Amino acid sequence: MRAALRRTGRRRKQAAIGCAYIAPSFILMTVFNVFPIFMAMYFSFTKYNMVSAPEWIGLENYQKLFTNKVLSDALINTVRYTLMTVPVQTVLALIIAAFIAESLKNRYGSFLRSVIFIPVIVSLIASATVWNIMYEPKGGLINQALNLMGFPSVKFLSSKATVLASVAAVSVWKNTGYYMVIYYAGIMGISVEIQEAAIVDGASPLQRFFHITLPILRPITYMIITLSIISSFQVFDLVYKMTGGGPGRATYTVAYMIYAYAFQDKRIGYACALAIFLLVIILLIHFLQSAFFNDREVKA
């Protein structure tokens, strides 16, 4: 009896100590991650400019949001940007990882992996600054190369036709190495026996890629696609530094719009409604992904 009491006493004490260990994270998470979400929801129903107190206006911000031509432009740009970046960087990352894992299992292969990863560690603002100069119509490296081959210069960032793709290209340049590393680790995790059995059965490298590697990597592919769609939906730094949303509204994206409304126009309430709208889209992507993924898992 006394032993049992001592055990519950000890357990209580351990629980209290555990709480002490968790407390700092709990405070920081509550203050900087959870509480702000509720504040954003509240602000989204108000008119607020950071000077006078927030004024409750119900659903007005949301009503304005859905009739806002700027938002539909920004949404279209964001979706187009996502379609330009995600498929290209995912496929490139997969092909490069698979090729190096299959045919370059040597020091040169690991050297190439190291080099392709380098853009990942360049900050987005430094990347944007460097690429601004790469894209310069007069003397930028790309136009110098085009001129050398006899083509006229292209105004990459000041023409509406090319600007979004030019920004997307920087994202592909920066992110491919990141996803390549994830794919490479996934391919290295595939058991040697499976591959060898396929080789014995006379499967060509391409057959092995499509019938073994690709299906086994499916969970990683889903994860990479989800992660990269979400990060493309939040593109900000590149747009801020390279185009400022222009020319016209050609690169105006949802994340840039939130910034502009909140911190340039000081329309905090309206910007919060927009941010909540973005949150809903991103949660939707998460749920679609997990539903789709679970569905596939059951069939497999």
Add this chain to the structure above:
Amino acid sequence: MSGIRKRLTFGKVLGTLLVTLFALMCVTPLIYMVAVSFTDSESLYIQLSDLRPGFDNYEYAIVKRNFGRALINSIITVTGSCLLVDIVSAMAAYGFEKKPVPGKEGLFQGYLATMMIPGQVVLIPMFVMINHVHLTNTYAALILPMAGAFGIFLMRQFMVQVPDELLEAAEIDGCGEVRRFVTIVLPLVQPALITLTIFTFNAAWNNFLWPLIINTRSDMHVLPVTMATLSSNSTTNYGMVMAGATLTFLFPFTLYVFLQRQFVEGIALGGVKG
């Protein structure tokens, strides 16, 4: 048979060439960046003869264009962020994994759920809050929000491997709670701490939007913010701008060269499991 082998070799050579070409495309802008930082020409049509071996552009950027101050601010912010995230995450992971706290799994799931929230949603309320408590233009405003669920998630995966028997044995030997955590648990999860430090270093070093809006005074700017304001208010002094970009790139790059394995393993780990 030999036909097949030939085609395979041809494919291998072609593939190697293409991947090499892609790797070249990855580093060309960075080589260009460094090259331009060593020229003093106003034009971008640089030739090898334009390269100057001096550090004039760097000196100008550091002394006249606030890069010196921004560098110090970035180093303080990054150091503070890494310490904070490492300590808070290791403590929380230990509490979650090794202590019988009631309701901890629910709380942990709640933590994980916050990873789905896009930064833009919490940004505006955080701005209002930090303004309200007059913490704008401080290091605390940059450092405190860096703690998040990811670090706790990562640390917990390693905390599982710390054997309970070891902790119990130490307790019986009279080793106190805090000493057990510091001298037994932390050394055992050291690889995870290194991975988390690299992650936090990169996140804090490259953080842009939050420092841009919260620390508006130029003596509290960090490198990416100085970088962003630089070229918008200067004439096309390409050499100086690229010197700034090179400075910004130099620190993460040095870290990458020395801790490459940890960099790559950390990402693969976070990716494959996450």
